[in-house]
Amino acid sequence: MNLLTVEGLSVRLGGRRVLDGVSLRVPAGGLVTILGRNGVGKTTMLRTMSGLYRPDGGTIVLGGTAIGGWPAHRVVAAGIGHAPEGRQLFGDMSVLENLRAGALALPEAAFAERVAEMEKLFPILSERRAQSAGSLSGGEQQMLSIARALMPRPRLLLLDEPSLGLAPKVVARIFALIGSVRERGVAVLLVEQNARLGLQVADYAYVLDQGRVAIEGAARELARDERVVSAYLGEA
Template sequence: MLKVEKLGVRLGGRPILEDVSIQVPEGGLVTILGRNGVGKTTLLRTISGLYRPSAGRILFDGAEIGGLAPHEVVRAGVAQSPEGRQLFGDMNVLENLRAGALNLSRADFDKRVAYVGDLFPIVSERRNQAAGSLSGGEQQMVCIARALMGSPRLLLLDEPSLGLAPKVVARIFELIASIRATGVAVLLVEQNARLALRTADYAYVLDQGRVALEGTARDLVNDERVASAYLGG
């Protein structure tokens, strides 16, 4: 479904990504691992249209989306839940969901709200509450729900466990599995490498802006290089 070929990205004249190639199959769950500052978030932001590639191609269902505006990428079927959640804190939950619903009729909007409400009951329970007053875990659920409002076929998740308590993290990953079970493919950036590898089918490890390792999640969780760097030995 998604094919990134020899992607390069430069920010402020400095190379951030070089010769990066990854794939996400339809309905798959792929994770991107790596230390802070190696380009993981840059990769997701480039796929979602926030940054423009300096080299290479980004293909979605065979069509080039590299360099499209973010709203055009969303219309193509790709949505992102960003790092740090980035909700509109003074707006209520329903208003935040509306921000993720491009050109939906009222009837279709209500259907999508019902859909995400089934996945995330907090959306229905707190729909009129200011998003900024929610807990971190609740905000993360609303952020993912907002990304799902456009009916994406590919969901980009950037550090969904960041700053959350272990029990909340476990719940978030249960929900990610539920989303994947509906047929939505997932590209996951996650610092919790052990949990990410337990959840994903396939993994790429970025180092200094390049793909240093790749393989099935099962293989990489047993790889000594991955274990030493990310899994505590």
């Protein structure tokens, strides 16, 4: 059963067609990755699903509900968490306040429970609780961004380039954490420029090119696909 079904999604930004009929599926509890070079529309894809951009055409269905064109706060309430590109944290607010802002709808008790859960998943955040988000390291910020997105118990987590600007060791830890997010039953849609990393963790992958799906398939097969290897895995 597919948790998320996107059919023929088209988006125009400033008169330019950025997405041109993209279709994809994320099964419940699955981990799907979208690969592609800079500027092929990966971030636009996620932002449209989250309601930051309005689609021109196509449908977005989450667990049976059509959410295409909904404003962002309703999409979040429907069960999509989004850890965006550039993290977009509230820099001058504390770590705890960032988590609070991520779950304003939760009553106090449920909020404390979620914070405890997040701090189990990301122990470093409990040490940094009172520190301002802007003072965290890049890896810690990425973790906070993911934690903030997970606060309202989403069914699907959108992850936009979590490896960007991080040291390889930190990237490895983040990707290990993505695995544990998945173990908790949250489906993940991962956008990644580092195709090797994406294909390692994902079950299924889509390669986006100029606003369309160029190649799709099981991640393991794509990792051996010559087109993907030559275009995205470079030296391999």
